[in-house]
Amino acid sequence: MTKVTEKILTKVISKRKSASHKGDYGRVLLIGGSENYGGAIIMATEGALKSGAGLVAVACHSINLNALHARDPEAMYIDWRSSDLAELVPKVDVIICGPGMGTNEFGKKILMMLCQKITSKQTLILDASALDLIATNHELIPQAAGLVILTPHQMEWQRVSQLRIPYQTDSANLSTLANLFPNKNGILVLKSNHTHIYNSNGNIYENTTGNPGMAVGGMGDTLAGVIGGFVAQFGSNIDSVLAAVYLHSLAGDIIAKRNYVVQPTKISALLPKLMKEFEEE
Template sequence: MTEIKQSILTKVIAKRKSNTHKGNYGRILLIGGSENYGGAIIMAAEGALKSGAGLVSVACHSINLNALHARDPEVMYVDWRSSDLPQLIKNMDVIVCGPGLGATPFAQKLLLQLGQVVTNQQTLILDASALDLIGQNRSLAPQNAKLVILTPHQMEWQRLSQIRIPYQTDAANLTALNKLFPGQNAILVLKSNHTKVYTSNKDVFVNPLGNPGMACGGMGDTLAGIIGGFTAQFGGNIDSVIAAVYLHSLAGDLIAKDEYVVQPTKISALLPKLMLKFVD
């Protein structure tokens, strides 16, 4: 097991060159946000936006449009029932699916559609409801992405892997990850008080940061968005993932010095200034 060090931020976060444009920093689509859980997809999108993704789009229920654009006008919107969605998915570098998605038959249809069109050139991040749906029906697990990143908390991982929380050992988690996505490049970000990151190559990383003030709704949605932003900009690889995990907790720890509760939206707000400190 390897402890994630702060030096990963300097290694991953690159200084932006003058002759670049928004397309150079990744196209990311986030799918989720049902009638009752629009906040989840908005917080995930804000994590992607504030961590530097070049172009951020959200496919969600139309009821969330006004809130999304009032909060983050930089984010593009598509109705998740649009016939244009499959083509939009194909045009992305990174897809995040799950925050606020829900467990309806339509949510299942969206996940199935995603699995049918995602390509071996894309990074796919599965979070929250998407993981629960796959836990109920393994055939919904997309198999064609270049890199699959799972971001469950321990109870979601229990439902997906069938490993009860007390028995979620490193060996058991690695076995389950490779069973879920056999022969694929896969990463498991298992969220807890000290999040662990597992790769299909059997590497294990542990995040030393984090605090109980971060035990707040939307924290995981925000992390999924930040991981999306980092993989869109800096590449779909383990360094980008563990850097995103570390930065998320580092921001949370800084906020916790002055505040009892760490709001996920405050983590996102802090990212642009915090990232600048680690540009080599």
């Protein structure tokens, strides 16, 4: 097992070139945010925006439009029931699906649409509701994606993998990941007090940052957004994922020095400053 340390940030976070534009830093599409869970998709959106994604679009229930644009005017909006969503999917680099989406038939239709539209040039991050849906039917995993990143907490992983939490050993998790992704295009970010990250090549990594103040609703939604932002601009690879996980928790540790509880939105707000400190030529 490899410990993830601060070195991953200087390895991944690069100084931006003067002659660049927003398209150089990736196009991210987030899908989620039902009538009752708009906050989840907004927090995921802030994670993607604050971690540096060049263009961010959000497909959610229309009831969330005003709140989304009041909070994050940088994000583009699309009604998730619009036929335009299926046309947009192949045009982006990274898709984050699940925060606040819900597990009803409509959520299943979203995943089925992704199965049909996603391409091998794209990265898909499945979180929250999307994980609960694939737990009921593994055929809902869009296997055609170039890379699929699962971001469950331990109970969500229990539902997906059928491994009870005490039996979620490294070897069992790697075996399940291999079964889920026969094309070796999967990464598992298993969230816990010491998050473990697994890839299809059999590598295991342990995050060394994080604190109990981060046990707050929306923390995972924010992390999904940060991973999406990093993959979009720094590349669809394990290092980008590791750097996103480490930075997210590092921001939480800094906030926890003076706060009993760490709000996910405070983590997102701190990211641009931290990334500036670690940028490399």
